[in-house]
Amino acid sequence: QSVLTQPPSASGTPGQRVTISCSGSSSNIGSNTVNWYQQLPGTAPKLLIYSNNQRPSGVPDRFSGSKSGTSASLAISGLQSEDEADYYCAAWDDSLNVWVFGGGTKLTVL
């Protein structure tokens, strides 16, 4: 069981906006910044959002992140077929002294 909680699946049609939630606790999301990763089938995770809402160079502005208290969200607007992937949230946990991840959300573009 993962320390951060994500819905196992999400879906949307092309052009739609979808959001993926990530719930944690005071020792991880509540105390530290949240990062989001996109994992396309058969590839390594790729940093999508860092420091709650920052996009690395090259990541489209269709992707956005937010954090409030002990929860965070990833939003994808203008959904495209190439967005079909697994998405993971991650944060440092000050109590466990480890990186903790969500269980991952499989996004399907219908």
Place this chain on the structure above:
Amino acid sequence: QVQLQESGPGLVKPSETLSLTCTVSGGSISSYYWSWIRQPPGKGLEWIGYIYYSGSTNYNPSLKSRVTISVDTSKNQFSLKLSSVTAADTAVYYCARDRRYYGSGSYYRRLDYWGQGTLVTVSS
């Protein structure tokens, strides 16, 4: 552009030691933390531990008794050893740069560059 590449045996026998190396190119291993993460087939991500370029380490308590991470700055490499492996250690193993810094009154952390991953199967 920083690139990481994992290397090592793809098959390890039960009770033996898994050994992997991560080679960093396009940048220096100095001044950064470096992590190992694994992903069992069809499952989520599990952080194994990190090493600072100076050699200080921090391991996941769930694996601490079996894990050793070391660094060779002269080769721009860091390595993972996991002892007494079982089938439960079968996974894709990733190395990643673990960027940490303090600024504007807050501590920032992210695993920003990842290797492509290498599948290690534990089987006799």
